[in-house]
Amino acid sequence: MKKLQVWLPLLFSIVLIVGMWIGSGLRKNIPFSRGLFESARPSTIQEVMDLINLRYVDSVSTDSLSDDAVMAMLGHLDPHSIYIPANRLAEVNEDLQGNFEGIGVEYFILSDTVYASNVLADGPSDKAGIKTGDRFLKVGDSVVTGKDINGDKIRKLLRGPSGSKVNITLLRDGKQVTTTVTRGMIPLYSVDASYMLDSTTGYIHVNKFSGTTYEEFMAAMEELQKKGLKKLMLDLRDNGGGILGEAIDMADEFLDDDKLIVYTQGSHSKKTEYRCKRPGLFEKGELVVLIDENSASASEVLAGALQDWDRATIVGRRSFGKGLVQEQYELNNGSALRLTVARYYTPLGRNIQKPYGNGRAAYREELDHRFENGEMLHGDTATTHAGPQYKTKKGKIVYGGGGITPDVFVPYDTTSLSxxxxxxxxxxxxxxxxxxxxxxxxxxxxxxxxxxxxxxxxxxxxxxxxxxxxxxxxxxxxxxxxxxxxxxxxxxxxxxxxxxxxxxxxxxxxxxxxxxxxxxxxxxxxxx
Structure with missing residues (x-):
């Protein structure tokens, strides 16, 4: 018994050491873990930031340095992976959300005076009696006339949470008028035009794909159908894209059965297919889609799907060529990272992302080169069709490798102005x-x-x-x-x-x- 008491602590120690050694070996196979006796070390970036903060000769904004460091890192990735600083995030998100909180008035600053240039029908300002042409004198307790007023100042004064109230003093026909406006949710419309070109042909222009685009599109289509819609012209020119799901839902209204609309795939993202899942509102009528060199991303998804299935005639000029999918990640400091996580492919397997291996500057200048090589005037050039060829079921040749090439080319209007x-x-x-x-x-x-x-x-x-x-x-x-x-x-x-x-x-x-x-x-x- 005494011998056991002597050896028991030693036995426990041996078991503990062996267990720790085995555990340490196992942890080495676990991602992001460290060895048993290895201390957590800061990254080189964090070390530099700490030294600047503690030792640098002058006071500096470490937030700005951190932003610059992140942007420099992203400069080695694709052109669409971007960092959004905290002070710009709300503004950037508004465009995708399709709304913001405010009073619903557009304004001009002329001769140090803020004018109401347009008032949203049935919006907060309209309900409060503000009219186009009114001059703003005061917003709350702040005077908004004089040389110190600018767009940023008036925007901050007019915007605010829905339901909050703001007193506004105006000058109208030489008389002061005071009103109280209850702020509300102001729409940022993505379907900004919808009307009949003739008795049977409708026209819809979509300027982006935000959180409300599909809903707006459906409302527009239903109104046009009441007016006798049989044919449709869908204008996606100058549409830089946005939320992929909105474009997919719109494509579903034009394609039947369970047709493939688009699929995405990346190194860390498995292949995901997006197919039609409901009867569409306009599966049979004649369809023309207008695109140009500024039609990008989700616009190209929609145009590419309709072209691959021979559903629409694509008219205009070759689209921008953005075939990358981004996801947005919120960061601890209130900023966000919009990171490319996959490529998208049209139903025939086309990835229409144009090359970006020569750096971001060359990528931005690619549209200028289209003017220089004559593509914007002549369309069908060797550079236009440098990508691989694909054939639709009806035998039409379509192209990958850099935008959607239209079925019918319309040259850019190069009429020079003085x-x-x-x-x-x-x-x-x-x-x-x-x-x-x-x-x-x-x-x-x-x-x-x-x-x-x-x-x-x-x-x-x-x-x-x-x-x-x-x-x-x-x-x-x-x-x-x-x-x-x-x-x-x-x-x-x-x-x-x-x-x-x-x-x-x-x-x-x-x-x-x-x-x-x-x-x-x-x-x-x-x-x-």
Whole structure:
């Protein structure tokens, strides 16, 4: 018994040591674990940050340094993996959410004065009696006139949580008006135009894919069907993408059975297929899809699926070429990482991501090269079809390796503008003129009950153009001797932008489409 008492502690020690040795060996096979006696060491980045924080000669913002370090790391990945700083995250997310909290008013700052340039129908400001043309004097206790006012300041004052109230003092027709606005959820529409081109042909323009896009699209389709929709022109030009699921749901409305819409796959993401899962709203009618060099990502998913299944005629120019899928990860400091996790593939297996191996600068400049090599004018060039070929069931050849190549090419309008005209259109001066002219002639524009009436009855050459020349001169822009082609272009833009001022984007597209070559080509195809 005494011998056992002597050897028992030694036996326990041996068992403990052996157990620890075995455990240490097992832990080496577990991801992210460390050896038994290895201490956790900070990363090199953290060591440098700590030394700067403790020893550097001057005070620095370590948050800024950290942001820069993350961005430098992402610079070695694909161009669409990005870091979103905490102070920009809410703004970036708003666009994807499809709404924000505020008072529902657009504004201009003219001569140190904030004007209500447009009021959202049935929005908080409309309900509180704010009208287009009102001048803001005070928001809450803050005076909002003078040289110190800018867009950021007025935005922060007007926005706030839904349900919160803000007192606003306005100047209207020389008299002060005070009202209280109850802030609400303000929509950021992604379907910004939906109307009938003729008795049977509908037109829908989708500017992005946000959390409300599919819902907006379905509402637009149902309204068009009530008006006799048999054929549809879906405009995805300048649509940079967004939420993939919204584009998939939209594709489901055009394709039947359980057809494959898209699949995604990555090194750490298994293959995932997205198929049709319900009867569609427009599976049989004739369909034209408009795309251009700014149609990207989710837009290309939708156009690619419809092209692969021979469901639509794709019209325009080769799309951007973004075939990568991002997921957004929230970080501890309130920022976010939008990381590429997979590639997407069209039903025929096309990945249409254009090359990015030469760095982000070359990637950004790729669209410029399309102008230089003549693709934007001629379309079918060797560089356009550098990717692999695929064949649809009907025998049509389609291409991968860099965007969706349209079935029918429409060249870019390269009509050059004079330096003076370009100067006017590339600054806020033109849009400010439109607003100013509308306010001065509001009674005149009341006669037009629709964008169609405006397009037929409002002739800018009968006064508006002369006013624009005078307005431009006050902004040190001389339009007296510009070419006749420039005058024609400016008159057209006065019409389209005035329609936008009165009816927002719906009006803009209704008038602009009268002159649009891609829309004309799409109509020709649908009439055949």
């Amino acid at each position: 330096r003076e005209t370009y100067q006017l259109l590339s600054t806020p001066a033109f849009s400010r003129f439109i607003f100013t002219y509308f306010i001065q002639h509001r009674d005149y524009f009341k006669q037009f009950k629709s964008p169609l009436e405006l397009a037929k009855g409002f002739k800018p050459e009968n006064g508006a153009y002369a006013s624009l020349v005078d307005y431009a001169a006050k902004n040190n822009i001389n339009l007296q001797n510009i070419p006749a082609r420039d005058k024609e272009e400016l008159n057209r833009r006065i019409q389209t932008w005035m329609a936008r001022q009165i009816w927002r984007m719906e009006g803009y597209f209704e008038v602009n489409n009268y002159f649009d070559n891609e829309v004309k080509k799409g109509q020709e195809i649908l009439i055949q």
